[in-house]
Amino acid sequence: MNFENNLTFAKAQDEADILKDFRNQFLFPNQNGKEFIYLCGNSLGLQPKVSSEVLKRQLDNWANHAVEGWFEGKEPWMFYHKELKKLMAPIVGASPREVCPMNTLTVNLHLLMVSFYQPKGKRFKIIMEGGAFPSDQYAIESQVRFHGFDPKEAIIEVFPIEGEETLRTEDIVAKIEENGDEIALVLFGGINYYTGQWYGMEAITKAGHKIGAMVGWDLAHAAGNVPVKLHDWDVDFACWCSYKYQNSGPGGISGIFVHEKHFSNTKLNRFAGWWGYQENQRFKMEKGFIPEAGADGWQISCTQVMPMALYHASLQIFEQAGFIEPLRNKSISLTNYLEFIINEVNKELGFEQYKIITPKNPKDRGAQLSIIAKDKGKEVFDGLFENYILGDWREPDVIRLSAVPLYNSFEDIYLTGEALLKVSQKILNA
Ligand SMILES: *Cc1c(COP(=O)(O)O)cnc(C)c1O
Numbered sequence: 001m002n003f004e005n006n007l008t009f010a011k012a013q014d015e016a017d018i019l020k021d022f023r024n025q026f027l028f029p030n031q032n033g034k035e036f037i038y039l040c041g042n043s044l045g046l047q048p049k050v051s052s053e054v055l056k057r058q059l060d061n062w063a064n065h066a067v068e069g070w071f072e073g074k075e076p077w078m079f080y081h082k083e084l085k086k087l088m089a090p091i092v093g094a095s096p097r098e099v100c101p102m103n104t105l106t107v108n109l110h111l112l113m114v115s116f117y118q119p120k121g122k123r124f125k126i127i128m129e130g131g132a133f134p135s136d137q138y139a140i141e142s143q144v145r146f147h148g149f150d151p152k153e154a155i156i157e158v159f160p161i162e163g164e165e166t167l168r169t170e171d172i173v174a175k176i177e178e179n180g181d182e183i184a185l186v187l188f189g190g191i192n193y194y195t196g197q198w199y200g201m202e203a204i205t206k207a208g209h210k211i212g213a214m215v216g217w218d219l220a221h222a223a224g225n226v227p228v229k230l231h232d233w234d235v236d237f238a239c240w241c242s243y244k245y246q247n248s249g250p251g252g253i254s255g256i257f258v259h260e261k262h263f264s265n266t267k268l269n270r271f272a273g274w275w276g277y278q279e280n281q282r283f284k285m286e287k288g289f290i291p292e293a294g295a296d297g298w299q300i301s302c303t304q305v306m307p308m309a310l311y312h313a314s315l316q317i318f319e320q321a322g323f324i325e326p327l328r329n330k331s332i333s334l335t336n337y338l339e340f341i342i343n344e345v346n347k348e349l350g351f352e353q354y355k356i357i358t359p360k361n362p363k364d365r366g367a368q369l370s371i372i373a374k375d376k377g378k379e380v381f382d383g384l385f386e387n388y389i390l391g392d393w394r395e396p397d398v399i400r401l402s403a404v405p406l407y408n409s410f411e412d413i414y415l416t417g418e419a420l421l422k423v424s425q426k427i428l429n430a
Contacts, residue, residue: 001333003340010414013337019330023407025049025317026247029390037412039391041404042193042221042368045247045314054313058305077305081296084308087315090323091246092219092238093229094257100295101308105220105241105254106135111298112237112256113143115268116214117185123212124149126185127176129167130159133193136218140187156183165357166192166364169200173207180211187215190222190238194394196358196368198226202233209234220244223255225331225366227324230257237262245367245404246318248311253304258295273300321406330405332362337410338369338403341417348421353428357398368402370394376427383423389416 003009014020026046028035038046058075065072075083085096092099102108117126124147126140144154158175160167176186186208191198201217208215217238222228224245230238236259243252262268272289274282276299279292291297321327339356346352355372358365373380377397384391384399391401403413 001336003337005341005344005414005417007411007414010337010410013333013410017330017409019321019326019405020409022317022321023409026407028407031388034388036388036390037408037416039389039401039403039408039412039416041247041407042196042225042244042400042402043392044243044250045245045404046407047249048247048314048317050313051249051310054309055306058309062305077303080305080308080312081299081303084312084315085295087312087319088255091224091315091318092240092255092257093227093233094231095260097263097294097296098231098260099255099257100299101242101253101255101311102299102304103254103301104251105218105239106139108239108254108256109136109139109218110143111271111300112216112239112258113139113185113187114271115258115262115298116216116237117143117147117187118214118269119144119147119149119154119184122182123184125154125156125179125182126187127156127158127179127183127213128186129172129188129192129199130157131192131194132157132189133218133220136187136189166195166197166359167199169203172199172204176204176207176211176213183208183211183213185214185216188217190217190219190228191225191366191368193221194370194398196221196365196370196400198222198359198363198365200364201228201235205233205235221368222366224318224324225368227328231259234261235259242311242314246311247314247406248307251307253307253311256295256298258298260294263293263297270298271300275299275302317406327405331367331403334403334405334408334410334413335365335367335369336362338401338413338416341413342369342371342420345417345421345424349424349428353424354420366402367404368400371399371401372397373399379427380420380423383427384416384419387419387423389419 061069061073070078084101088099089096141151144151205215214236219238219240223240238257242248276297278290342354358369381393
């Protein structure tokens, strides 16, 4: 597609967009009565308009039924999570039995490592991406310590080669092979939060299995953003938060995936709780933990109805949109357009003030572009905010912008470029 840097072009793209009306289902942040262009769905997705009604419905259930709400009403809480499982499955390419909403992301990362990081003899290492999201680094460090290892010895981080910003799949695979019989677990983020790089998940999973390791993915920046096929790719486990691309609200419920091939493995460690117990026997309250079959067997505490209700409402919007494929198609065009527009700004300025470090090929990225601002980045970022454009800022010099197909338009992108040029000219010439 040949992009054009003008409003008429952007508006024509929006007119032809089959998903264009979905943005009306969301609330945009505003100040002084003016709405922001929101390009920060990688950090916290927007609130669906239906959210307050959905919460109100559960508050009413609670008010009207109290404890009976577990079994009474239109959406009895006892089985409520099953409604979510059906809608979560197509988002990550799994069967409903393989997914479950529970807890929050880092908590689930720990719980899944309890099961799938089982060091034995010289096979005790975890391989991960260098520069992973800090919570993942801390979780992995503390897990290896918990097993009595020194993180410096037990964690292998893969960094880009000199002069490059992102990783090459073949280098990750080579590193896995090089350390083959020492690696117990391969654990990467599906999309790196800082660079926006989408790793070659299928190839990396295959490489991990070839050397006899377990393979897990943190899909915080991937779930609801790019199509993943966890079951078909034979991934062992994964988890994600739902408040980024899946719009479930701050601190929203997390999701887990456990491949069905592990369902009958009774040797996996678990940190157990009553909600993971066999569902139809749970209220016998008997001694001795027997897990429910499937991902549900990793539950610990009773259903968190309020955050699940928010996630459920948001998943229904994905269902209306046809789940991931139509969104992904629009996402690729929007992000390509954003890339084009940023480069147009560089052209106007006459030098490369903005360097996009996210890979160029759409197969290696999702919605997010990470942009190094070579000069006065923070001032540019603040200038964008003053012009009602909200992205996010990562020290020391990166602006992250994400065009989210459910609620961003080509016009948003065009206007962002226009503001970025204006702000840059003002700040760089000052
Ligand atoms: C956003 C994010 C988190 C956040 O974890 P919480 O437990 O939800 O606070 C963790 N890991 C990655 C990779 C993330 O992108």
